[in-house]
Amino acid sequence: MPARSIVTARQQRLGAELRKLRERAGLTAREAAQASGIAESKISMTEAGRVGVSAERVRHLADQYACDDAGLVEALVGMAAEKGRGWWEEYRGTVPTGYLDVAELEYCAAELGTFQNVHIPALLQTEEQIRGLFASPVPKLPEELREARVRFRLRRQETLGKVGYKAVIHEAALRLRAADGEVARSQLLHILEQSELPQVAVRVVPFDVDGFAGLSAPLVYARGAVPQLDTVLVDTAHGGAYLDAEAQLCRYRGVLRTIEDLALGAVESRDFIHRLVRQM
Structure with a gap:
């Protein structure tokens, strides 16, 4: 998937929240990539909002980061699922x-x-x-x-x-x-x-x-x-x-x-x- 040429504030926010989950887990981007099986570059691009992220990947990352806040995870899944153009x-x-x-x-x-x-x-x-x-x-x-x-x-x-x-x-x-x-x-x-x-x-x-x-x-x-x-x-x-x-x-x-x-x-x-x- 090519990187976005335009990143909205909401897309940046979703990436920032995924970065917060990773940092709370005490993982570097490299360690998160190794644990999740996702390329480190993809982790970084996702956290910058430069590429989209599926609902399944959000749940996968939240699981790797041991996030037990179900409400937050589902809210992030909802953000990831928003594909339409406003x-x-x-x-x-x-x-x-x-x-x-x-x-x-x-x-x-x-x-x-x-x-x-x-x-x-x-x-x-x-x-x-x-x-x-x-x-x-x-x-x-x-x-x-x-x-x-x-x-x-x-x-x-x-x-x-x-x-x-x-x-x-x-x-x-x-x-x-x-x-x-x-x-x-x-x-x-x-x-x-x-x-x-x-x-x-x-x-x-x-x-x-x-x-x-x-x-x-x-x-x-x-x-x-x-x-x-x-x-x-x-x-x-x-x-x-x-x-x-x-x-x-x-x-x-x-x-x-x-x-x-x-x-x-x-x-x-x-x-x-x-x-x-x-x-x-």
Whole structure:
């Protein structure tokens, strides 16, 4: 099987998890190859996500690595069994690769949580809000590319129909305008409408909350089929950073709990957004 020319973040994650199993077993790639009867180069390529791996091979490797966590093994088998091309692949070459990885992360998550302190969460943005955001970059995007990004983000929002979604939004994000006042007002009303969906929860962190400054950068927490396969996506100045080490996951679970403790309750948050609407 030839090596992949493009490796997605999810394919990299599957390989990384197989590497973690090997390292927990105390085996080098060479020792794992000898024990499993698989070429060392194939072990390395698999762990890098450069070649696919069958469900049977995942089980074989897990057995060689003495992994007795059946839930984790079956979750990895499920990742290996995903052979289809997701809808996001239609946009490869049209939108940045990082956008495709985010869409795949959201689509495959068991549950999504996010904290945003500058922008409205992408899955809750109106079309007008999205257009305003993509009209602002310097230098400006060509119209064709801008339209592709708008369509792509709107398509991502279909995820809200299949997973639980918890969004914590800082007041600053609610007040910043991507376009004009009417777009901002419509955006707030859309958030209120979406918050009525049974699978969507929206909480607000107001400016006057004590002890919040500098608590966290914008992030998305995607829960996997098992806790070990959770992923944190943190916004940075150079793009999104995917974190999945156990210590990192533990830290960001704590960060989200702290933010949720500081946020208004669901009913209070709705009342808060209604007040903002009336001020416009």
